[in-house]
Amino acid sequence: MPEVQELVKNLADKYGRKRENLLHILQGIVEQERYLSDVALTEVARELDMSAAQVYGTATFYTFLDTEPRGKYVIRICRTITCDMKGKNRIIQAIEDTLKIKLGETSQNKKFTLLETNCMGWCHEGPAMLINDQAYTNLTEDKAIEIVTDYVKNK
Amino acid sequence: MTYNKLKRIDLIFHEDCECRKVLEKTFSKSNDEIINDILESGLKGRGGAGFPTGLKWKFTAEQPSDERFVICNADEGEPGTFKDREILFRVPSKVFSGMAVCAKVIGAKKGYIYLRGEYRFLLPELRKALDAFHRDIKDLIDFEILIQMGSGAYICGEESALFESMEGKRGEPRNKPPYPTVAGFKNKPTVINNVETLVYAFMICKHGPMRFKELGTSDSRGSKVFSVSGDTPIAGIYELELGMSLDNFVEEFGDGDTKAVQVGGAAGFCVPRKKFRETIIGFEGVPTGGSMKVFNSSRSMYNVLHNYLGFFEEESCGQCTPCRVGCQQLIKGVEAVKKGEKKAVYLDQLLKLSETMKLASKCGLGQSVANSFSSIVENFREEMIY
Numbered sequence: 430m431p432e433v434q435e436l437v438k439n440l441a442d443k444y445g446r447k448r449e450n451l452l453h454i455l456q457g458i459v460e461q462e463r464y465l466s467d468v469a470l471t472e473v474a475r476e477l478d479m480s481a482a483q484v485y486g487t488a489t490f491y492t493f494l495d496t497e498p499r500g501k502y503v504i505r506i507c508r509t510i511t512c513d514m515k516g517k518n519r520i521i522q523a524i525e526d527t528l529k530i531k532l533g534e535t536s537q538n539k540k541f542t543l544l545e546t547n548c549m550g551w552c553h554e555g556p557a558m559l560i561n562d563q564a565y566t567n568l569t570e571d572k573a574i575e576i577v578t579d580y581v582k583n584k
Numbered sequence: 585m586t587y588n589k590l591k592r593i594d595l596i597f598h599e600d601c602e603c604r605k606v607l608e609k610t611f612s613k614s615n616d617e618i619i620n621d622i623l624e625s626g627l628k629g630r631g632g633a634g635f636p637t638g639l640k641w642k643f644t645a646e647q648p649s650d651e652r653f654v655i656c657n658a659d660e661g662e663p664g665t666f667k668d669r670e671i672l673f674r675v676p677s678k679v680f681s682g683m684a685v686c687a688k689v690i691g692a693k694k695g696y697i698y699l700r701g702e703y704r705f706l707l708p709e710l711r712k713a714l715d716a717f718h719r720d721i722k723d724l725i726d727f728e729i730l731i732q733m734g735s736g737a738y739i740c741g742e743e744s745a746l747f748e749s750m751e752g753k754r755g756e757p758r759n760k761p762p763y764p765t766v767a768g769f770k771n772k773p774t775v776i777n778n779v780e781t782l783v784y785a786f787m788i789c790k791h792g793p794m795r796f797k798e799l800g801t802s803d804s805r806g807s808k809v810f811s812v813s814g815d816t817p818i819a820g821i822y823e824l825e826l827g828m829s830l831d832n833f834v835e836e837f838g839d840g841d842t843k844a845v846q847v848g849g850a851a852g853f854c855v856p857r858k859k860f861r862e863t864i865i866g867f868e869g870v871p872t873g874g875s876m877k878v879f880n881s882s883r884s885m886y887n888v889l890h891n892y893l894g895f896f897e898e899e900s901c902g903q904c905t906p907c908r909v910g911c912q913q914l915i916k917g918v919e920a921v922k923k924g925e926k927k928a929v930y931l932d933q934l935l936k937l938s939e940t941m942k943l944a945s946k947c948g949l950g951q952s953v954a955n956s957f958s959s960i961v962e963n964f965r966e967e968m969i970y
Contacts, residue, residue: 451752492736
């Protein structure tokens with residue numbers, strides 16, 4: 430059995446096969462795969478006996494349920510007003526230069542994706558970013574480069 | 585001018601809580617007595633809308649049903665609000681205890697915490713605390729709390745959208761009525777409270793309603809946790825007595841050059857300096873879910889508005905036309921005026937559009953875009969044009 434199919438089956442076994450379990454399953458796939466491939470979505474539809482359109486429609490409603498390939502580490506920079514005022518554009522520039530990717534892109538080696546996100550609740554310590562689930566705050570350009578470089582080298 | 589220092593309160597984060605002892609004491613009371621205590625305290629919802637908490641519990645308890653739920657709304661997404669994260673991080677057992685009291689009063693066997701995806705890093709510690717709590721109270725009440733994660737959708741903080749999301753669907757708000765007290769999660773009577781509200785309810789059980797009621801004003805009883813950010817030397821989380829004037833707030837938190845304060849986040853109101861003195865922070869003045877963003881004179885209010893509109897345009901669920909198209913047109917409109925492609929009077933058209941959105945949108949998101957839009961455009965009109 431291909432890997433994704435097995436993952437979907439395991440998640441459905443764990444959470445159940447009702448509609449109310451759908452988000453749990455989709456979140457579980459994203460946790461493993463970083464995004465929801467067409468294969469994964471159709472597989473979920475099959476397991477839960479729903480139409481693929483319904484699964485796709487639900488998934489695409491949520492920002493964190495990506496349906497495009499993402500890197501192993503998804504970097505999300507907060508773009509809302511306080512982080513914006515405190516210089517999030519400089520942070521983005523610094524990370525773009527370090528990883529040699531532009532905002533919205535995934536690195537060639539599929540390790541990093543760089544995105545913006547709406548307010549993530551760190552306005553008093555902006556600029557802030559998430560790398561997967563981990564929050565990093567009070568960023569400066571140097572600090573952001575240091576954090577990202579650590580991911581490049583050690584993770 | 586006499587300068588009254590803002591009154592700092594220490595109810596929420598005070599690490600004194602022997603939750604089990606307080607729960608035992610509370611559970612020895614009848615449900616009516618508990619509801620009366622909450623009503624007597626004057627506690628109103630701390631998420632922003634300000635519905636009396638006691639009434640919410642009472643209506644849900646009175647609704648005939650075989651099953652009821654209590655849900656803790658931890659989908660804290662309003663720009664500039666970050667107090668619920670801090671509460672869940674520092675005093676999670678008080679949140680759980682508030683849910684347990686509510687569960688007893690309404691007869692719920694299950695409770696849920698809907699935690700925004702951006703706060704997933706809280707999960708391991710929260711789970712640990714929850715396991716300990718379940719062990720601690722299992723002989724007191726038959727009640728279990730589960731955690732459900734959000735996935736990055738601001739609209740899911742709207743209560744009916746949150747139910748939809750919990751049911752595995754797109755987070756699109758429902759028509760109201762019916763209200764959650766009648767038909768909420770799984771169409772069962774549901775109490776949905778903000779994180780902070782649940783902790784205050786529990787603190788009222790601990791200290792009695794008077795301790796809470798003596799704080800604040802007749803319309804805004806008690807204290808509130810504020811999230812202060814922007815151009816302030818002391819950004820952070822502060823528990824303050826309600827009913828202060830914005831003047832006093834700025835005196836304490838401003839950097840000496842404050843031009844405006846956005847009260848209540850992107851969905852709230854922008855108050856310019858000339859109105860600081862007359863503006864009261866509370867339900868009788870400008871209400872807030874806690875977000876206080878301070879802007880100094882170096883900031884372009886056009887950029888602030890543009891940032892908010894971009895936020896709303898993206899976070900609108902797209903279900904109803906006034907909000908979906910309205911948000912797009914407002915942002916296009918202010919851009920066109922700024923570039924000189926439209927005349928300045930076009931702003932009046934846009935103000936009318938925002939009024940229409942307030943009247944015609946289905947939920948609080950579309951209805952409140954006009955708050956920040958009109959308060960920024962009317963107070964800083966020249967910055968929108970030049």
